[in-house]
Amino acid sequence: MIKLVHVTKVYKDSVKALDDVSVEIGKGEFVFVVGPSGSGKSTLIRLLLKEEEPTRGDIYVAGKHLGRLSPWKVPYLRRNIGTVFQDFKLLPDKTVFENVAFALEVIGKPRHVINQRVPEILELVGLGSKLHNYPDELSGGEQQRVSIARAFVNRPLILLADEPTGNLDPATSVEIMKLLDRINRTGTTVIMATHDNAIVDAMRRRVVELDQGRVVRDQARGVYGYGA
């Protein structure tokens, strides 16, 4: 599903964000990418979305070689990838329903599909009763559910989550993880960047650890740190 082959990313100020990273992630896997701030987690996610180009190396996502993907095809690549961020990225002047519907509207889905799928997915994330609330009327956990619903409403092959629990308390984080786990069980590949060790330890999934841009560990059923 995702393959990085000797990928190096050097930014303009010669900061090495990723240094010769090779990782292969299969369909339906759940992978944690861990490491301290600045270890290259976010760069990895940006590269997978083709928001940036690697300095060296090849990246394959959903069977596509990103380096050879022409710019006008990038939006179609992204329709296969759902993304969830720490700051939710919801539109404050749109309701929960409208926020999720927006993701379908802008890729040209017809109204009847939107009216059917959006309530369905919001029911799935447990917000069936809050369709017409605005984001600022929701708790942080609920807002993150909306953002997950938006990422998943188009049934992407891959879900990228960049610190999705970064702004949430531990109890809420557990709920979000349960949701991501359910999404993963539908066959969606989930890649989650985090430095929340409690969650990583509890889930016992594959862990790829980055440090200063290098893969220092790739463990099948890992925990956050060696010492844990």
Add this chain to the structure above:
Amino acid sequence: MRVEYYFKETVQGLRRNGLLAFAAVSTAFIALFLLGMALLVRAQVNKVIDLWTAGVEVSVFLEDTISPAQQQHLASLLASMPEVASVRYESKQQAYERAKEIFRDQPEVIQNVEPDAFPASFRVKLADPEQFRVIQARLQGQPGIDDIVDHRQLLTRLFALTDVFRVGMFGVAVLMLVAAAALIGNTVRMAVFARRREIGIMRLVGATNWHIRMPFLIEGVVEGLLGAGLAVLGLFVMKVSFFDDIRKTLPFIPALGTSDVVATVPILAVAGVAVAALASLVAMRRFLEV
């Protein structure tokens, strides 16, 4: 659904940028109005030229008393001159018909004129327009000629002035169009900036570049079109209050009709849309890379 979406976005965008949009539309209006005026002045000048020359450089007006033999002689003489590219005989009736055509919007001008009042003539097109004097010298003393008129010389002097006017107006119009483009580009940029959150999300969920750009492009183009619409309106006002006055005070100059103003509509619309679209796309390019 898409059309509705674009429409909603455009109206919202225009309202959000009210004052800037107003400035952009006003500038586009002035630019296109001046462009339209330049076009109308040119149309007016062309009408006058047509009246006087009908596309020929020299007219050899004939006396009413000319005999068929003299006329025949003149025709063959003109046809044999190397400086003459073509020569055409225009009878009194043909001259009358041509005048009727030119004054079709003001039939009262020639209503009371008999075809007989128009002189018959040879209309001569020169191989080299500078050769007028040669022709004139050769025809000197031939019987049956009333007058030989070099239209070109006459018109050159007369229209040097209107040309300055027209080119000046056209120059100002182009300058104003550049200003309008800058302002339209700015409103588009503001609209993009105001919606950068939405744009970020749109990119994330895989909206195509064109889908993201379309509302902004439409917003810019609508501004250009509004400017063009106002300009056309202005030209009609101008026609009624200014050109129609010329018609009253100078009845022998062929006046611009409604059809001449209508003829500027597609030109102004295309100019407005093209400039606005270009300005919008340039303004977006920096902000909306994938």
